Amino acid sequence: MSPETLLAMRDPLGAPIHPLAVQALLVITFVLHIFFITASVGSLLLGLYGLNKGEENWQRASKVAIRVATQTLGLGITMGIAPLLFVQVIYDPAWYVATTLMGLWTVLFIPLVALGYLFLYVLYLRGNVAGVGYVSLALLLLAGFVMHSLANAGLYPSRWVEWYAPGGVVHTTGERLLGYNLPRFAALLFGQAGLSLGVILLLFAWYFRRREDVPQAFLRFVEGLAQGALRVGAGIYGLLGLLWAFTQGAELGLGWPVAVVVLAVAALFYLHAGRARAENALATLGLYLGALLVVALLREGLRVSALGRYGYSAMQYPYVWDWGSILFFVATAVAAVPVIVYLAQVLYASGTRKEGADPSPRVEAFGDVGVKLLLGWFAFYFALGLYVVVRNL
Numbered sequence: 241m242s243p244e245t246l247l248a249m250r251d252p253l254g255a256p257i258h259p260l261a262v263q264a265l266l267v268i269t270f271v272l273h274i275f276f277i278t279a280s281v282g283s284l285l286l287g288l289y290g291l292n293k294g295e296e297n298w299q300r301a302s303k304v305a306i307r308v309a310t311q312t313l314g315l316g317i318t319m320g321i322a323p324l325l326f327v328q329v330i331y332d333p334a335w336y337v338a339t340t341l342m343g344l345w346t347v348l349f350i351p352l353v354a355l356g357y358l359f360l361y362v363l364y365l366r367g368n369v370a371g372v373g374y375v376s377l378a379l380l381l382l383a384g385f386v387m388h389s390l391a392n393a394g395l396y397p398s399r400w401v402e403w404y405a406p407g408g409v410v411h412t413t414g415e416r417l418l419g420y421n422l423p424r425f426a427a428l429l430f431g432q433a434g435l436s437l438g439v440i441l442l443l444f445a446w447y448f449r450r451r452e453d454v455p456q457a458f459l460r461f462v463e464g465l466a467q468g469a470l471r472v473g474a475g476i477y478g479l480l481g482l483l484w485a486f487t488q489g490a491e492l493g494l495g496w497p498v499a500v501v502v503l504a505v506a507a508l509f510y511l512h513a514g515r516a517r518a519e520n521a522l523a524t525l526g527l528y529l530g531a532l533l534v535v536a537l538l539r540e541g542l543r544v545s546a547l548g549r550y551g552y553s554a555m556q557y558p559y560v561w562d563w564g565s566i567l568f569f570v571a572t573a574v575a576a577v578p579v580i581v582y583l584a585q586v587l588y589a590s591g592t593r594k595e596g597a598d599p600s601p602r603v604e605a606f607g608d609v610g611v612k613l614l615l616g617w618f619a620f621y622f623a624l625g626l627y628v629v630v631r632n633l
C-alpha cells in the first residue's frame with residue numbers, strides 16, 4: 241500500500257471541522273465508551289460468580305451487579321456510536337478497509353450486540369438463569385473482539401493487500417478476523433473490567449451510605465469487593481499490558497511508552513486499592529477517568545505512529561468549516577446537556593431515600609429549561625429540513 245493510495249482514499253469532501261477537534265472528540269468519547277463497556281463486563285462477571293455463592297451478601301451483590309451490568313451496557317453501546325462517527329471522519333481509509341476486509345463480522349456486529357443485550361436483560365429479569373448470562377457474556381466478548389480487530393487491522397496498511405488477496409488470489413468472504421493482538425484486547429477489556437468494576441462498586445457503596453434501609457454490613461462487603469476488583473484488575477492490566485508493549489507496542493515503535501503507561505496505571509490502582517473507600521469514591525472515579533484518558537491517548541499515539549509511517553496524518557486531513565453542520569452539532573449539544581443533567585439529578589434524588597425524594601425547586605427549574613430547549617431544538621430541526629427541501633424544489 242503506497243502512501244499516495246492511502247491519501248487518495250480520504251473523503252474528497254474533507255472533514256466539516258478542523259481534524260484536531262475530531263481527534264479530541266474521538267479520544268474523549270472513547271474514554272466514556274470503554275468505561276461503561278468494561279464496567280458492564282466486570283459487573284456481569286461478578287454477577288455470574290456471585291450466583292453460585294450461597295451467602296446472603298453474595299446473593300445480594302450478584303443481583304446488584306447484574307442490574308449494573310444491564311444499565312452500563314446500555315450506556316456503553318450508546319457511547320460507542322460517538323467514537324465510531326469520529327473515527328470514520330479522519331481515519332476513513334483505515335476504517336473502511338478494515339470493515340470491508342472483515343465484511344461478515346462487520347455485518348454480524350450489531351446482531352451480536354443486540355442479542356448479547358437481550359440475553360443480559362433476560363438474566364436481569366429472571367435472576368437465576370446463569371446459562372443465559374454466560375451466553376450474553378460470550379456474545380458481548382465476541383462483539384468486543386470484532387471491534388478490536390476492526391480498530392487494529394487499520395494499523396497495518398502494509399498487510400492489507402495480502403489480506404485482500406492471499407498469495408495473489410482474491411478472498412472476498414470477509415469471515416477472517418484480522419490484525420488482532422490478544423494481549424491488547426485482554427488488557428483493555430479484562431484488565432479495565434476489573435478496574436471499572438472496582439470504581440462502580442465504590443460509587444454504589446458511596447451512593448447508598450446514608451440510606452437506613454441498606455445494611456451497613458452489606459456496604460462494607462461491597463467496599464471489600466471493590467478493593468479486590470481493583471487489585472485483580474490492576475494485576476491483569478499490568479501483566480497483559482506488558483505483553484501488549486512487547487508485541488504490538490514494539491512493532492509500532494512505541495514499546496516503551498506502552499510499557500510505562502500500563503505499569504504506571506497498574507501500580508497506581510494496585511496501591512490505591514487498599515485506601516479506596518466509599519467516602520472517597522468520587523476521587524477514585526476522577527483518578528480512574530484520568531488514567532483512562534492517558535490510555536486512550538496512548539492508543540491514539542499508536543495509530544498516529546502506525547499510519548505516520550505511510551505519510552498519513554489526521555492533522556493534514558483536508559477540511560472546510562461547514563458552519564451548518566457545526567451549528568447543528570452545537571445546538572444538539574446545548575439542548576441535550578440540561579435534559580441529561582436534569583434526568584441525572586432526578587435519578588439521584590429518587591434513590592437517596594427509600595421512599596424517594598422530590599427534586600429541589602432548582603432542579604425542577606432546570607428541567608423546565610431543558611424541556612424548552614428540546615422543543616426549540618425540534619422546531620429548529622424541522623425548520624432547517626423544510627428550508628433545505630423548499631430551496632431544492
Ligand code: HEM
Nearest residue numbers: 277317320321323324327353380381383384387388391429
Ligand atoms: C453498538 C455497539 C458498539 C459500538 C458502536 C462500538 C464502537 C467502538 C469504537 C468506535 C471503538 C474505537 C475504534 C477505534 O478507535 O478505531 C471501540 C473500541 C472498543 N470497543 Fe466498542 N463498540 C460497541 C460495543 C462494544 C462491546 C459490546 C464491547 C465489548 C463487550 C466493546 C469493546 C471495545 C473494545 C475492547 C475496544 C478497544 C479496542 C482496541 O483498542 O483494541 N465495544 N468500540
